[in-house]
Amino acid sequence: MSEDPENVEKMEGDSAKPDRMFTLKKWNAVAMWSWDVECDTCAICRVQVMDACLRCQAESKRDFYGKQDCVVVWGECNHSFHYCCMSLWVKQNNRCPLCQQEWSIQRMGK
Amino acid sequence: MLKEKGQVKFEEKWPYMRPVVLKLLKQEPVSQPEWQELFYSVHLVCLWDEKGPAKIRDHLHEDIVQFIKQAQVRVLAQREEQALLKAYIAEWRKFFTQCNYLPTPFRQLESALQGKSASGTASVQASGTKKNQHDDSIVRKLMLDSWNESIFSDIKHRLQDSAMKLVQAERNGEAFDSQLVIGVRESYVNLCSNTEDKMQIYRENFEAAYIQSTETFYRLKAPEQLTINGVQAYMKYADNKLREEEARAQRYLEAGSNGVIQCCVKVLVGNALSAILAECAPLIRGGETDRLHLMFRLLERVPDGVLPMLRELESHITSAGLADMVAAADIITQDSEKYVERLLELFRKFSGLVKDAFSDDPRFLTARDKAFKTVVNDTTVFRLELGTGKNSGTKVVAPESKCPELLANYCDMLLRRTPLSKRLTSEEIELRLRDVLLVLKYVANKDVFMRYHKAHLTRRLILDASADSEKEEDMVEWLREVGMPADYVNKLARMFQDIKVSEDLNGQFRASTARHDAINIKILNAGAWARGSERVTVSLPLELEDYIPEIEEFYKKKHSGRKLQWYHHMSNGTITFANSVGRFDLDVTTFQMAVLFAWNQRPLERISYENLRLATELPDAELRRTLWSLVAFPKLKRQLLLFQPTASAPKDFMEHTVFWINQDFALVKNGKLQKRGKINLIGRLQLSTERSQLEDNQSIVQLRILRTQEAIIKILKMRKRISNGALQAELVDILKNMFLPSKKMIKEQLEWLIEHKYMKRDDDDINTFIYMA
Numbered sequence: 088m089s090e091d092p093e094n095v096e097k098m099e100g101d102s103a104k105p106d107r108m109f110t111l112k113k114w115n116a117v118a119m120w121s122w123d124v125e126c127d128t129c130a131i132c133r134v135q136v137m138d139a140c141l142r143c144q145a146e147s148k149r150d151f152y153g154k155q156d157c158v159v160v161w162g163e164c165n166h167s168f169h170y171c172c173m174s175l176w177v178k179q180n181n182r183c184p185l186c187q188q189e190w191s192i193q194r195m196g197k
Numbered sequence: 198m199l200k201e202k203g204q205v206k207f208e209e210k211w212p213y214m215r216p217v218v219l220k221l222l223k224q225e226p227v228s229q230p231e232w233q234e235l236f237y238s239v240h241l242v243c244l245w246d247e248k249g250p251a252k253i254r255d256h257l258h259e260d261i262v263q264f265i266k267q268a269q270v271r272v273l274a275q276r277e278e279q280a281l282l283k284a285y286i287a288e289w290r291k292f293f294t295q296c297n298y299l300p301t302p303f304r305q306l307e308s309a310l311q312g313k314s315a316s317g318t319a320s321v322q323a324s325g326t327k328k329n330q331h332d333d334s335i336v337r338k339l340m341l342d343s344w345n346e347s348i349f350s351d352i353k354h355r356l357q358d359s360a361m362k363l364v365q366a367e368r369n370g371e372a373f374d375s376q377l378v379i380g381v382r383e384s385y386v387n388l389c390s391n392t393e394d395k396m397q398i399y400r401e402n403f404e405a406a407y408i409q410s411t412e413t414f415y416r417l418k419a420p421e422q423l424t425i426n427g428v429q430a431y432m433k434y435a436d437n438k439l440r441e442e443e444a445r446a447q448r449y450l451e452a453g454s455n456g457v458i459q460c461c462v463k464v465l466v467g468n469a470l471s472a473i474l475a476e477c478a479p480l481i482r483g484g485e486t487d488r489l490h491l492m493f494r495l496l497e498r499v500p501d502g503v504l505p506m507l508r509e510l511e512s513h514i515t516s517a518g519l520a521d522m523v524a525a526a527d528i529i530t531q532d533s534e535k536y537v538e539r540l541l542e543l544f545r546k547f548s549g550l551v552k553d554a555f556s557d558d559p560r561f562l563t564a565r566d567k568a569f570k571t572v573v574n575d576t577t578v579f580r581l582e583l584g585t586g587k588n589s590g591t592k593v594v595a596p597e598s599k600c601p602e603l604l605a606n607y608c609d610m611l612l613r614r615t616p617l618s619k620r621l622t623s624e625e626i627e628l629r630l631r632d633v634l635l636v637l638k639y640v641a642n643k644d645v646f647m648r649y650h651k652a653h654l655t656r657r658l659i660l661d662a663s664a665d666s667e668k669e670e671d672m673v674e675w676l677r678e679v680g681m682p683a684d685y686v687n688k689l690a691r692m693f694q695d696i697k698v699s700e701d702l703n704g705q706f707r708a709s710t711a712r713h714d715a716i717n718i719k720i721l722n723a724g725a726w727a728r729g730s731e732r733v734t735v736s737l738p739l740e741l742e743d744y745i746p747e748i749e750e751f752y753k754k755k756h757s758g759r760k761l762q763w764y765h766h767m768s769n770g771t772i773t774f775a776n777s778v779g780r781f782d783l784d785v786t787t788f789q790m791a792v793l794f795a796w797n798q799r800p801l802e803r804i805s806y807e808n809l810r811l812a813t814e815l816p817d818a819e820l821r822r823t824l825w826s827l828v829a830f831p832k833l834k835r836q837l838l839l840f841q842p843t844a845s846a847p848k849d850f851m852e853h854t855v856f857w858i859n860q861d862f863a864l865v866k867n868g869k870l871q872k873r874g875k876i877n878l879i880g881r882l883q884l885s886t887e888r889s890q891l892e893d894n895q896s897i898v899q900l901r902i903l904r905t906q907e908a909i910i911k912i913l914k915m916r917k918r919i920s921n922g923a924l925q926a927e928l929v930d931i932l933k934n935m936f937l938p939s940k941k942m943i944k945e946q947l948e949w950l951i952e953h954k955y956m957k958r959d960d961d962d963i964n965t966f967i968y969m970a
Contacts, residue, residue, distance in 0.1 A: 107797050108775060108776070108796060108800045108858065109772050109793050109797055110773045110775075111738075111790075112715060112770070112773050113715050114716050114769075114770035114790075115659070115718075116748070116768045117659060117719045117763070117764045117768045118718070118748075118762060119723035119726060120720050120721070120722065120752075120762075121723040121727075121760060122759060122760075123760040137724025159758060161758065194758060195757070196757065196758035197756045197757045197759075
């Protein structure tokens with residue numbers, strides 16, 4: 088909007104004649120990460136897995152900063168949930184809430 | 198014992214007692230033996246003579262009445278009013294003092310008369326049995342009642358008239374002895390022997406007469422003042438007189454006598470109400486705070502008197518505010534800073550008025566707030582059209598104020614490195630941000646602000662363009678404080694966290710690779726940052742493309758279970774451009790980079806639009822936009838890219854339009870060519886593609902629909918059944934920090950939820966809803 092093109096700054100003097108017309112000096116690359124999941128909602132708390140689970144959201148109102156991320160966990164059945172949600176779930180029922188297979192962790196998000 | 202009665206008769210003792218009683222009444226000296234003898238005589242008579250006590254009472258009564266009659270004659274002998282009052286007060290004071298002494302010797306009478314229920318009169322008994330205190334003693338009551346009956350009833354009118362004439366004289370500015378009026382009042386108060394209502398005689402006679410004479414006085418004076426001196430002076434007059442009368446009432450009336458002030462208010466203010474109110478609007482227009490304050494003080498005394506003032510204030514602020522906006526429409530629709538500052542100036546002006554003229558009275562603050570809301574949410578100067586998108590048909594949603602968008606723009610100017618933020622001190626910026634939050638309070642569609650604010654924040658963070666990162670985070674907390682929805686504020690906070698995490702990650706990446714440090718990576722949480730999952734294809738220059746697998750490999754080692762999506766439309770960088778004139782550093786978007794690098798292999802060639810598309814693989818709209826930013830960058834005297842044939846807009850580029858690098862490109866400063874320099878060609882970083890920008894406003898509406906449904910279900914889940922009215926009220930309360938749901942939308946969403954069996958209408962009452970699990 089108001090970047091002023093006339094506001095010219097002296098650039099650092101480097102005398103080496105470049106062999107190309109345009110040379111890269113700096114690149115700010117932007118990417119977004121998301122959990123590599125098939126379903127983007129946690130079936131247990133019904134919150135998107137990219138967001139912290141309900142429980143963590145309620146707690147994080149106080150100390151949002153410095154809190155551990157609310158990560159995702161995948162079972163052998165390839166279904167995924169918030170780790171917080173699943174660790175409470177298996178205390179009652181050691182089966183995947185979606186496919187009823189016995190729950191065992193395949194991998195954890197990091 | 199009973200047999201011995203009759204040994205001492207009343208008739209034997211009374212001749213000795215009577216002279217002492219008379220002396221006491223006349224306040225003549227009584228010797229100690231006489232005084233003691235009186236006690237003893239009363240005692241003996243009460244003890245031995247069965248009918249003694251009643252006889253004492255009767256004879257006492259006779260003597261008292263006799264004495265009072267003489268006093269009356271003395272008082273009435275005075276012709277002149279002041280002298281009459283003076284005489285009366287003197288007699289009364291004497292008599293009243295004796296009321297405290299005379300009853301003492303006769304105290305035994307009380308119990309004696311009480312014991313003999315047959316001989317005592319009913320009224321004496323009634324008062325005697327209740328309390329046996331000094332104040333209520335039979336003799337005292339006898340004395341006061343006698344005074345009341347014989348002297349007071351006869352001359353009270355003369356007394357009152359004289360007293361009122363004195364008060365009148367004072368009103369007319371003549372000095373006199375206020376003790377006279379006070380003395381009369383005291384006699385009225387003390388005279389009363391009614392224990393239930395000690396003020397009875399005072400209220401029914403003295404106060405009534407006082408009110409009457411006051412009313413008569415002002416009924417004559419007030420209209421006269423109004424016609425002679427006009428309303429302005431009259432208000433001052435009325436205010437003064439009310440204060441005067443309050444002070445006077447305090448002097449001459451008992452505490453708690455409000456009648457006279459109410460009467461004054463009625464006559465002085467109530468009767469002139471329409472004349473006073475007619476002045477209200479002109480005074481508000483003129484900003485005459487002193488006079489308005491005076492008017493406020495007067496009207497506040499009348500029931501509902503300030504209501505018309507509230508209406509005047511609200512309509513004036515509304516119309517003045519809107520007129521101001523319309524008059525400055527040309528500037529403010531273009532310039533967020535001017536708009537917000539104009540608005541704030543307006544707010545300050547009227548808040549000042551409410552403070553000075555109405556002492557920040559809550560009712561006036563509410564009227565002010567209502568008016569501010571109208572001004573802020575008005576759509577005559579500019580409007581924001583929110584379409585609903587395809588899925589809801591082509592319904593047109595009522596246009597909304599653009600205010601939240603402009604507020605967000607203004608915030609951006611304060612928080613980004615701009616000429617404005619450079620000019621201001623940290624405190625000034627904070628003050629202005631607080632002002633924005635103040636205005637935001639009145640905005641109905643806060644969700645629009647949130648969306649724009651987040652977009653601006655995204656740009657600042659990605660371009661590293663914040664003026665002060667501390668202030669950025671303060672602002673997030675302030676938004677939380679003013680009640681912005683927690684999930685929204687948390688996402689903003691999350692964005693700052695992400696930037697910090699990315700900085701660490703970047704440091705680690707640079708340490709892990711032998712490559713030069715031209716790369717800076719930001720890998721962000723899609724949940725907090727992303728707006729939809731759009732993807733723009735672009736064929737990156739090799740220099741950039743090479744980094745991608747390396748970064749992905751590195752990231753995979755750090756994290757697992759994550760997938761990355763490159764947002765090249767947000768990426769940007771700096772390139773060095775060398776031509777015959779000099780060398781220039783250009784800040785560019787990655788898309789601009791992709792286009793420009795196409796010339797690296799053939800610096801002097803002309804490349805057609807078609808070939809550029811093949812080289813960059815950019816979608817048509819994005820390529821046109823990117824090219825346009827290179828051939829027609831605002832304020833640039835010599836453009837980087839030249840083209841043929843001419844076009845006046847991006848859409849005019851044709852397949853065979855050719856582009857070439859301007860080998861004479863240079864920066865021009867103060868009319869001089871610069872051989873070196875740095876220029877930013879990024880402009881406003883685009884956060885989304887052209888297509889999704891159109892969808893942006895539609896998604897606001899979509900989100901509102903979801904929020905409304907969500908809130909309705911939330912309420913019903915809690916209440917189980919609820920009336921339509923209560924539901925609407927709760928709904929507005931839940932949603933007001935995001936937007937104001939329209940009646941129409943609420944109705945539509947209710948119907949939708951009923952149709953989808955989330956809830957139903959009560960069979961007996963169509964206006965009651967029931968939750969269905």
